[in-house]
Amino acid sequence: MSDGEAELRALLRAADASVRVPPGLADRVRAVDAAERRRRAAWRTLVAGMAAATVAGGIFLAGYLAGHRAAERPPALAPAAPAPHVLTVYNADPACWKARPAGCAVSIKDVPHTRDGAVLARVWHGDDVQGVCAALGDLAADESGVASTRWYRVTARGVTGWLPAARTRTVADLPACPLP
Template structure:
């Protein structure tokens, strides 16, 4: 008995060849498991090669890579500027107030002679008031605590109406009585218009001005 025995569909390695469909993945009557795996990989590779990128995709990627970094928010400095402005305003106001109420220049006067008081000589004897005679002269003493009429206690002479400059007064000098009976222990340290210095008894003037008391060295 002659005849051919069919062996089924033949696999020649071409998935799209004429002769029927290829073997089923996973093995089977038409081929082994390795052949199915190779067929699957071939189909996946072919599908990957047929994928096309959308138009402009790579340009958009490049643009996104070169885009500037987002700006980082910086802390606001407004409060610091406000504080500095307020401080400057306060300083300006303080400077203006100081300029308005600032003290004027201080002038230091050099120490000069003590203040003086002008005294007018008075003679109790009316007959000598208009005459500059030696008999009408009044004595200036050297020492207000010594006897007024003592021989060596004479510093100079003055007459009725002479204007003298008094520097100071002692209140505990020798007691002197004038021709009208008036007494006083006050003595004035005076200087005449000719520069003669001496002590004038209080009874020889009618002073109405305040005269400072002499320091200890003049007593």
């Protein structure tokens, strides 16, 4: 240990020894802690009681309204089918943006799988299709490497099938649909 360290330690010991704790400090701290614990317990009890009363009141009100207004309600209507969302087909190869050769076509398939199923229709860059819902299927990628496992259930050219999300740059918040 160096002389400087020894001197510092001696100063710290002297400072520590000179500190005097006021009489009764520990008792005052304990009393404040006990009062704070009682106050917190009282608040918790109050909040729990209010929550229980709110829930009970809500249940009562819901039961009352359901029982007394059932005869007034018109018959329930079937939920409306979600409105289709327009999706625009995208081909990452600029050579395919104006030309429509078979090699530039994007397949609409009967299942959302890259290797399985049949091609139901072909669409090209810039074509609009009607998206109905979305599901997860096989990973599909475009020419630039954009890939996704999301597939859209679409209608195009009078046919309904599956288009990989990687083949559109349209952001669509479509509901989930079951896989075939």
